[in-house]
Amino acid sequence: VPSALRFSAASMSVVEHVREMASAGLHSNVRLLSGLLLTMSSNNPELFSPSQKYQLLVYHADSLFHDKEYRNAVSKYTMALQQKKALSKTSKVRPSTGNAASTPQSQCLPSEIEVKYKMAECYTMLKQDKDAIAILDGIPSRQRTPKINMMLANLYKKAGQERSSVTSYKEVLRQCPLALDAILGLLSLSVKGAEVASMTINVIQSIPNLDWLSVWIKAYAFVHTGDNTRAINTICSLEKKSLLRDNVDLLGSLADLYFRAGDNKNSILKFEQAQMLDPYLIKGMDVYGYLLAREGRLEDVENLGCRLFNISDQHAEPWVVSGCHSFYSKRYSRALYLGAKAIQLNSNSVQALLLKGAALRNMGRVQEAIIHFREAIRLAPCRLDCYEGLIECYLASNSIREAMVMANNVYKTLGANAQTLTLLATVCLEDPVTQEKAKTLLDKALTQRPDYIKAVVKKAELLSREQKYEDGIALLRNALANQSDCVLHRILGDFLVAVNEYQEAMDQYSIALSLDPNDQKSLEGMQKMEKEESPTDATQEEDVDDMEGSGEEGDLEGSDSEAAQWADQEQWFGMQ
Secondary structure, X not given: OHHHHHHHHHHHXXXXXXXXXXXXXXXXXXXXXXXXXXXXXXXOOOOOOHHHHHHHHHHHHHHHHXXXXXXXXXXXXXXXXXXXXXXXXXXHHOOOOOOOOHHHHHHOOOOHHHHHHHHHHHHHHOOOHHHHHHHHHOOOHHHOOXXXXXXXXXXXXXXXXXXXXXXXXXXXXXXXXXXXXXXXHHHHOOOOHHHHHHOOHHHHHHOOOOOHHHHHHHHHHHHHOOOXXXXXXXXXXXXXXXXXXXXXXXXXXXXXXXXXXXXXXXHHHHHHHHHHHOOOOOOOHHHHHHHHHHOOXXXXXXXXXXXXXXXXXXXXXXXXXXXXXXXXXXOHHHHHHHHHHXXXXXXXXXXXXXXXXXXXXXXXXXXXXXXXXXXXXXXXXXXXXXXXXXXXXXXXXXXXXXXXXXXHHHHHHHXXXXXXXXXXXXXXOOOHHHHHHHHHHHHHHHHHOOOOHHHHHHHHHHHXXXXXXXXXXXXXXXXXXXXXXXXXXXXXXXXXXXXXXXHHHHHHHHHHHHHOOXXXXXHHHHHHHHHHHOOOOHHHHHHHHHHHHHHHHHHHHHHHHHHHHHHHHOHHHHHO
16 A cells, blocks of 8 residues: 555656646647556556546646647546546545645646636537537536636527527626627627626726727627718727727728728728738638629739738638639639638638628529528628628529518618618519619619619619610719729610710720720620621631630630649648
């Protein structure tokens, strides 16, 4: 017996060595040594005390967590908790004998609550949110730390348990009144801005230079109620304050709000400002890439995608940006793959869901696309582009009734602004019975915002049906007075052809192609005019056909080379 006791005392120092290496961040060393010691313990159960076994299991599990072996880590954490349970029972049965060595040992035991938190982290990494909630729910409320409440709040929110989520976010704020992400969580769950502000008022009043916080809360309360105009004005007032000028987060929020309001020009401007201030910025770059792709700036999109991949390939944004490049290059299957990869990395990425949904829709897989757009709406109920995607799916499958119901709901929920009026008009244009209603809605939209491109395009479409080309030309010239847009120039070209103004039509097609060299309709309009100018020159037509054929072959070659480039870039992906 004395020799066994001597060995036990010696082995205690081994566990202390493991603990020191763990606290020093020597995870690979901890993994090797703790693994060997646990095997020794299995072969001789009396070699280590129950508390030492518990410590070894926790440190071994921590090293597995660090190596991203989450399932294995969960297994070891579970064994550790079982060991701790057994330890608690034995300590109750056999009270302390007054051995001085047991006191410091019990004091430095790893926290059982921390072990449960780590287990929950593993479960979230494994996308087993229910198990994560179950393990954290098992911790008594009084013992929950702010980070446990924050994780629970986010998990509840994701699971749709809004009341429980609100309670947990409020608990975070009670413990840490400057937890701004918890504030955003509450605002996103429709808690009033005034109520949220009241939870931080004591801190604002007691600490100097925090007077901006109440305005910040007010701004994001507007964001989450979909009041884009007031949100923009409030954030602009914050951004103009000298102490918060050039804040990247505020600029990113402004860019996103301009995008939601349909002001793409200002959105791009703010994204560029933010990017200049922080060249490693990732957040919001998926929306920025989408806007550039819509404008036909595919080279800029490609450069942005490459730059983001160099920053991190573990975020959804670079995959979405590259997916936008593929989508607007009409490579829908690649866009689908890239969107799916982005969702795999971040299931809450709205832009990834929209990309994948659009790719599925264009590939004719409309029902699958509808599922993705619905999920995007669930995550971002104030973003109009999510509803637009769903309504386009309904129209593509001739479900005009469903499209009308959805457009009316959006109109009532988000209010009568130029965007919602145009969306409703778009659906009305599909039904001959509601053409007049469409006209009224578009006139209202253009009264509110004469430069809103989508409203101008739809009004032009209506005038084209009525063959009111002169009115259409006046409308388009007015819209192009203060902005330049590929689609508007192309439609103006179409209208000018209809009134036999061929030279100016050719000029408009040229401008459209200079803005977006990939705009097929402008190219077709120009080629059609060239053919009509010399219809008898059969040889020339054949030459044009040959050129088109060679161009398609060039695209295919480009596709292969791009595929090879992706293969090089994603060698790591096979390891996932």
